[in-house]
Amino acid sequence: MTSNGTRWALLGATTVTALGVGAMAARRRRRHQPDRQDGWYVVRRGITVDRPMDAVVGFWTDRERLDRALAGWATLDQLDDNRWRCVASDAAAGGSEWRAELTVTGPGRLSWRVDEGPVPQQGHVDLLPAPQDRGTEIRAELRYRIGGPLRRALGLTRGDDPDQGLRDALRRIKSLIECGQMIDTRRDPSGRDHRQEAVTDQLREKLTTGGRA
Amino acid sequence: MRALCWEGVGKLAVRDVPEPRIRAEGDIIVKVRASSVCGSDLHLINGFLPAMREGDILGHEFMGEVVETGPGVRRLRVGDRVVVGSVVACGGCWYCRTEQYSLCDNSNPQPVFTEKLWGHSPAGILGYSHAAGGYSGSHAEYIRVPFGDVGAFTVPEGVPDDAVVFASDAMPTGWMAADFCGLKGGEVVAVWGAGGVGQMAARSAQILGAERVIVIDRLPERLATAADRLGVETVNYADTDVLEALREMTAGRGPDACIEAVGMEAHDVGPIYAYDKAKQTARLSTDRPTSVRQAIMACRKGGTVSIVGVYGGLVDKFPLGAAMNKALVLRMGQMHAQRYIPMLLDRLATGEIDPGYLATHPMSLEDGVRGYELFEKKQDACLRSVLHPAS
Numbered sequence: 001m002t003s004n005g006t007r008w009a010l011l012g013a014t015t016v017t018a019l020g021v022g023a024m025a026a027r028r029r030r031r032h033q034p035d036r037q038d039g040w041y042v043v044r045r046g047i048t049v050d051r052p053m054d055a056v057v058g059f060w061t062d063r064e065r066l067d068r069a070l071a072g073w074a075t076l077d078q079l080d081d082n083r084w085r086c087v088a089s090d091a092a093a094g095g096s097e098w099r100a101e102l103t104v105t106g107p108g109r110l111s112w113r114v115d116e117g118p119v120p121q122q123g124h125v126d127l128l129p130a131p132q133d134r135g136t137e138i139r140a141e142l143r144y145r146i147g148g149p150l151r152r153a154l155g156l157t158r159g160d161d162p163d164q165g166l167r168d169a170l171r172r173i174k175s176l177i178e179c180g181q182m183i184d185t186r187r188d189p190s191g192r193d194h195r196q197e198a199v200t201d202q203l204r205e206k207l208t209t210g211g212r213a
Numbered sequence: 214m215r216a217l218c219w220e221g222v223g224k225l226a227v228r229d230v231p232e233p234r235i236r237a238e239g240d241i242i243v244k245v246r247a248s249s250v251c252g253s254d255l256h257l258i259n260g261f262l263p264a265m266r267e268g269d270i271l272g273h274e275f276m277g278e279v280v281e282t283g284p285g286v287r288r289l290r291v292g293d294r295v296v297v298g299s300v301v302a303c304g305g306c307w308y309c310r311t312e313q314y315s316l317c318d319n320s321n322p323q324p325v326f327t328e329k330l331w332g333h334s335p336a337g338i339l340g341y342s343h344a345a346g347g348y349s350g351s352h353a354e355y356i357r358v359p360f361g362d363v364g365a366f367t368v369p370e371g372v373p374d375d376a377v378v379f380a381s382d383a384m385p386t387g388w389m390a391a392d393f394c395g396l397k398g399g400e401v402v403a404v405w406g407a408g409g410v411g412q413m414a415a416r417s418a419q420i421l422g423a424e425r426v427i428v429i430d431r432l433p434e435r436l437a438t439a440a441d442r443l444g445v446e447t448v449n450y451a452d453t454d455v456l457e458a459l460r461e462m463t464a465g466r467g468p469d470a471c472i473e474a475v476g477m478e479a480h481d482v483g484p485i486y487a488y489d490k491a492k493q494t495a496r497l498s499t500d501r502p503t504s505v506r507q508a509i510m511a512c513r514k515g516g517t518v519s520i521v522g523v524y525g526g527l528v529d530k531f532p533l534g535a536a537m538n539k540a541l542v543l544r545m546g547q548m549h550a551q552r553y554i555p556m557l558l559d560r561l562a563t564g565e566i567d568p569g570y571l572a573t574h575p576m577s578l579e580d581g582v583r584g585y586e587l588f589e590k591k592q593d594a595c596l597r598s599v600l601h602p603a604s
Contacts, residue, residue: 048307050305050306050307050310050318134307135307171324174306174318174319175303175318175319178303178305178306178318178319179239179303179304179305179306179319179360180238180239180285180305181237181238181239182322183237183301183303183319183320183321183322183337183346183359184236184237184322185322185323185337185346185347185348185349187236188233188236188347188348188349188357189214189216189230189231189232189233189270189349189353189357190218190230190266190268190269190270190349191216191218191220191226191228191229191230191267191268191269191270192266192267192268193268196266196267196268197268199266200266200268200343203264203266203343204323204343204347206325207264207323207324207325207326207343207344207347208322208323208324208325209325
């Protein structure tokens with residue numbers, strides 16, 4: 001029969017282990033949380049496009065190319081020399097719509113503010129020459145607000161994570177500039193029935209959305 | 214159309230599936246004339262490379278005829294007989310510009326899994342699971358090839374389909390393995406694996422200047438074919454201590470370069486192999502790096518170990534101390550198909566490389582399940598089963 005001493009030792013060891021694991025999980029979670037500033041979550045993401053800065057800027061001013069590139073994802077209307085209105089649909093978030101105003105605020109600098117969308121957000125983008133003839137670095141800083149940890153968690157589960165959206169957008173922009181398209185393998189032939197295809201589409205979405213940019 | 218689909222771990226079936234359509238300006242549709250099985254398919258079929266879904270069409274090493282082109286295609290025309298690199302490359306990113314096509318930034322539309330697993334996502338690969346982009350494969354009557362101008366190459370007249378098909382994967386993989394060795398002439402090169410890639414690596418090493426090539430495997434018929442077709446020396450690891458044999462064959466130096474063309478399901482003899490296999494079978498580890506370990510231990514001091522066998526995850530008992538203290542150069546990667554294929558087609562046309570003998574078992578698509586069984590179990594001296602969907 002197990003003695004009381006052994007029971008207490010086991011209980012103690014279990015408690016210490018649980019506390020240790022909990023502390024490690026909390027530390028890991030904190031490391032993956034975005035910075036906080038003045039009530040905003042702040043994330044910074046960057047991507048390198050293998051084109052000189054002129055070509056990256058030129059992509060945004062070539063209206064025909066831009067419309068073709070954004071087809072099925074977003075519309076862009078020019079309001080004046082420096083301002084555009086962008087309406088984007090986010091398939092990952094159940095087709096929710098984002099309306100934003102984009103403003104050119106300087107050479108190689110653009111800012112945006114979402115005025116209609118699931119999550120309030122704003123940010124700015126800087127273009128910088130990449131070292132070693134690697135093209136242009138697109139560096140973005142995003143600020144967004146989701147009230148409270150619970151709402152933030154719920155928002156993330158609905159796919160409303162603006163950070164994820166930003167990473168998607170950066171990858172999309174890079175691909176459109178470098179090769180003129182975002183490759184897509186949905187609806188490629190397979191031996192799946194409709195039910196299996198629907199499940200596979202969910203997997204595709206998980207493997208497509210976000211990424212490191 | 215008919216296609217060979219993955220139906221779950223260890224299960225394949227030929228099914229009716231929809232035909233592919235042009236989806237982007239640079240797409241082409243290829244009517245598949247020859248599509249080879251490949252050792253890396255076995256990792257997918259057996260569930261060692263992840264993210265396969267029921268109904269996925271297998272196959273990534275193929276050639277055929279262009280039957281439709283997207284409006285942005287400039288270099289190819291309907292009716293062209295082409296071979297297509299297994300790796301999908303956009304042609305527009307830094308990696309493609311520097312001819313590192315298998316590292317393309319834009320051709321894997323589903324990069325999240327590999328980013329988490331490997332830190333970054335390499336290129337997509339046709340018919341190679343959802344981790345590699347979820348592309349439909351070539352064991353089908355037709356296949357959509359994205360970025361057709363970048364990845365498909367017209368093939369010379371007079372070279373049979375069953376030889377050209379290996380310019381899609383086995384030849385460029387073998388060539389890259391030898392290229393990695395940095396041969397200057399007169400070296401001794403050891404090649405682990407006498408399959409299609411290993412034999413192409415051995416031939417490539419000869420062309421690039423190796424004085425002696427030693428091929429290591431356990432299947433006598435494959436070793437005999439390599440010796441007969443390529444004039445290489447052979448070592449059968451099933452009845453010989455490989456490290457001792459290589460040391461003796463090189464008068465104590467060890468091979469100048471060691472090419473590993475086996476991959477994550479390598480075989481060996483002895484208790485360590487049994488332990489590795491048990492762990493992999495129980496999914497406690499992903500890869501069996503038996504031949505990589507041997508290559509590192511066998512390689513001469515300051516030599517090069519070139520790895521083109523496919524690995525997916527983590528390995529243990531990796532002799533990093535040997536690699537570090539012997540100052541070895543380790544090079545590895547999926548092949549940059551688009552860099553090598555035009556040059557290899559020229560060598561095919563002149564007969565300098567003739568991989569046609571690898572196609573030991575040509576057969577119809579409907580026989581594809583049997584083709585994989587023959588290939589996996591190494592029955593009937595099968596080197597490669599090559600499916601002919603158009604026949």
